[in-house]
Amino acid sequence: MxxxxxxxxxxxxxxxxxxxSDLLESMHVTGMVLFRAEFREPWCVTSVDSDQMAAMLALGSSRVIPFHIIGSGSCRIELPEREPMRLNSGDAVLLPYGGVHRLSGGDATAPVHIGQLLPQLPWAGMPLVEHGGAGGATSVICGFIRCDELLFHPVLRHLPDVLHITPDTTPADHWLATTIRHTVTEASKPQPGWRSMLPRLTELMFVEILRKHMQGLSADEVGxxxxxxxxxxxxxxxxxxxxxxxxxxxxxxxxxxxxxxxxxxxxxxxxxxxxxxxxxxxxxxxxxxxxxxxxxxxxxxxxxxxxxxxxxxxxxxxxxxxxxxxxxxxxxxxxx
The missing domain is CATH 1.10.10.60 (Homeodomain-like)
Structure with missing residues (x-):
């Protein structure tokens, strides 16, 4: 033999x-914080879709799963054919299928495409996007989880198009809330080693979000x-x-x-x-x-x-x- x-x-x-862990390892999951944003009322931005983001960052045959973390303040996220969701400080939102979406404050204003606000590539460090008027501020950390495109669909195809996570005070959510806080702190005030730290934190957050999703499923769910x-x-x-x-x-x-x-x-x-x-x-x-x-x-x-x-x-x-x-x-x- x-x-x-x-x-x-x-x-x-x-x-x-x-x-x-078997599934995530087979999908070659990695995380990245892309930029941080300081928005002031009134403001409204529209995202790129995941295919455009993958092309922009030369990621090849990768599935890009965007996420946003609200560091301070609050905002709304809107997706086609869905009711807007309110996001508050400490919340995280993950978009498994990378659809175009809109983030906005409380005051109505015309949307601006996020691509118009980002500096030209390549970036020497993590960009800071500043946009809006002179009103109340909202801080948002924007990034993505990357996995292989061909392996994504058969494994995670039953996830909802948006996962909105608000960590509570239960012991089960302690790690998630702590990981979100560490990610916000590290992205807002980068310290030596931040390029190594932030991908690990975002990958931990992704695993914690999937755990929370699994634990909250009802008996009539499939997948x-x-x-x-x-x-x-x-x-x-x-x-x-x-x-x-x-x-x-x-x-x-x-x-x-x-x-x-x-x-x-x-x-x-x-x-x-x-x-x-x-x-x-x-x-x-x-x-x-x-x-x-x-x-x-x-x-x-x-x-x-x-x-x-x-x-x-x-x-x-x-x-x-x-x-x-x-x-x-x-x-x-x-x-x-």
């Missing part, structure tokens, strides 16, 4: 049972995060993520969860719109994409590890899933 390369055995996820909370599907997911290269079958997985094959299939289809073995095949491809980016192993070795009988079969499955062959994927990642 061919011995599995050490890089694959050491980096196989899931042994800790932490499925959320990966709701599936995690389900007794049947959540148990099955833990088994699959703990040992993704195991020779699983529907029967062995159902036996591990303690339910019938019919019940397991029905629950998977309800939450994830796919049967368990298809989910496993997709997850193995996602792990393969991670190895293609993070290692120089031959595609044949990665195909073997992902349980494909041949490199050709792996390439066909990879292209079906992500739209490009694995070799092209690897070259794009290296170039980007």
């Amino acid at each position: 061919t011995k599995m390369p050490e890089v694959l055995t050491q980096t196989s996820p899931g042994r800790s049972g932490d499925m959320l 990966w995060f709701a599936a995690y909370n389900d007794a049947v599907v959540g148990s099955a997911l833990k088994l699959l993520h703990a040992a993704p290269m195991e020779d699983w079958s529907l029967e062995s997985l159902a036996r591990g969860v303690g339910v019938s094959r019919t019940v397991l299939s029905e629950r998977f289809n309800h939450f994830l719109d796919q049967p368990p073995m298809q989910y496993l095949a997709h997850w193995r491809l996602q792990l393969a994409a991670k190895h293609l980016k993070s290692s120089e192993l031959p595609i044949k070795i990665i195909a073997d590890h992902a349980k494909y009988e041949s490199e050709a079969a792996f390439s066909r499955a990879f292209k079906r899933r992500f739209g490009v062959p694995p070799g092209d994927w690897r070259r794009r990642q290296a170039a980007g």
